[in-house]
Amino acid sequence: MLITKPHTDFQPVHTMLMKSLSAKVLMSAMKLKLFDYIEGKEVDGTVLAHEMGLVPERLEPVLDIFVAVDLLFKKQDIYSNSPTASEFLVSTAPHYQGDSMALTMGFADAIENSITELLSGEEVDRKKTDKNWAVERTMEGAAQEAIGGGLADTIEFTASLPNFDNFRSMCDIGGNHGMYTMGVLDRNENMQGTIFDLPHVAEQAQIRCDKAGFGTRVTTTGLDFLKEHIPAEQFDLILTSHVLYAFQHDLDTTLTKIAEGLKPGGWFVSHHYSGYGQKGNELTKATLELLTRLSGYSSHFIEQEALVKILETLKFEDIRCQSISETGLGLMVAARKAY
Numbered sequence: 001m002l003i004t005k006p007h008t009d010f011q012p013v014h015t016m017l018m019k020s021l022s023a024k025v026l027m028s029a030m031k032l033k034l035f036d037y038i039e040g041k042e043v044d045g046t047v048l049a050h051e052m053g054l055v056p057e058r059l060e061p062v063l064d065i066f067v068a069v070d071l072l073f074k075k076q077d078i079y080s081n082s083p084t085a086s087e088f089l090v091s092t093a094p095h096y097q098g099d100s101m102a103l104t105m106g107f108a109d110a111i112e113n114s115i116t117e118l119l120s121g122e123e124v125d126r127k128k129t130d131k132n133w134a135v136e137r138t139m140e141g142a143a144q145e146a147i148g149g150g151l152a153d154t155i156e157f158t159a160s161l162p163n164f165d166n167f168r169s170m171c172d173i174g175g176n177h178g179m180y181t182m183g184v185l186d187r188n189e190n191m192q193g194t195i196f197d198l199p200h201v202a203e204q205a206q207i208r209c210d211k212a213g214f215g216t217r218v219t220t221t222g223l224d225f226l227k228e229h230i231p232a233e234q235f236d237l238i239l240t241s242h243v244l245y246a247f248q249h250d251l252d253t254t255l256t257k258i259a260e261g262l263k264p265g266g267w268f269v270s271h272h273y274s275g276y277g278q279k280g281n282e283l284t285k286a287t288l289e290l291l292t293r294l295s296g297y298s299s300h301f302i303e304q305e306a307l308v309k310i311l312e313t314l315k316f317e318d319i320r321c322q323s324i325s326e327t328g329l330g331l332m333v334a335a336r337k338a339y
Contacts, residue, residue, distance in 0.1 A: 103141030124296035143177035167236035174243030274331035
């Protein structure tokens with residue numbers, strides 16, 4: 001028989017392909033500041049196109065894509081921003097995520113034309129990846145991602161630790177944009193902070209902290225934590241956020257170095273991705289993991305059980321864990337160094 005009916009449905013595959021285009025449409029909309037034009041108004045699609053200097057017949061399906069994913073509301077031919085668009089996609093909004101989105105797409109763009117070669121064993125340039133973290137827009141994108149993700153929860157989790165008000169010194173390993181350090185210091189006016197990061201990153205981080213008014217309370221220090229140690233028994237608090245995964249090849253040694261830097265009774269806090277106890281978001285997990293591994297890292301996930309086991313071996317006490325809703329994958333872990 002020449003024509004036969006398929007036994008399964010190809011639609012999920014087709015939908016996946018369409019989503020890849022939709023993501024690029026969204027980035028074009030951000031470049032055009034589409035949501036800025038709509039914010040606070042109810043606008044006719046044709047009028048909007050003329051206002052923005054665009055072709056009405058071509059803009060209409062773009063607007064309808066955003067209606068389909070609840071970024072825009074539509075009543076007849078009148079469009080308005082949804083609360084999500086107003087909070088994250090309008091450039092003047094406090095939680096604007098434009099640079100964060102560009103950062104994510106930039107990582108994807110860097111590998112999407114080389115996936116076959118990378119899967120076949122082509123070498124990954126980790127030095128190039130690390131160098132990009134000092135680029136001003138990359139740093140701003142990472143800061144926006146933190147603001148829209150787990151930053152507030154991590155600060156609250158940290159500030160709730162026993163005796164937090166008595167802490168006087170903290171460090172943020174791989175602190176990059178400094179938002180976690182500044183956020184924690186904002187909750188304890190008597191504490192000083194040190195950001196340790198690669199030298200070229202630390203220099204840019206200091207500029208950000210100075211501009212934010214924390215120049216007298218934050219010191220940034222260039223340090224390659226893969227090869228070097230932080231000062232011994234100097235800190236009441238050591239924080240890492242989405243950094244610990246880069247040391248998975250030798251997590252025991254990394255956590256030992258962190259323990260050395262804490263004062264007796266000091267606290268370590270890690271904020272990272274974990275699939276522990278999380279159901280759903282399987283495509284997000286797998287895609288994030290692919291992006292991570294093709295960028296030269298072993299994994300973006302550190303499971304709770306494995307991390308707690310190492311902390312217990314190192315004689316950490318009062319270990320506490322808390323999931324957060326950061327794409328459904330966030331985990332915070334705190335542990336106190338024994339006296």
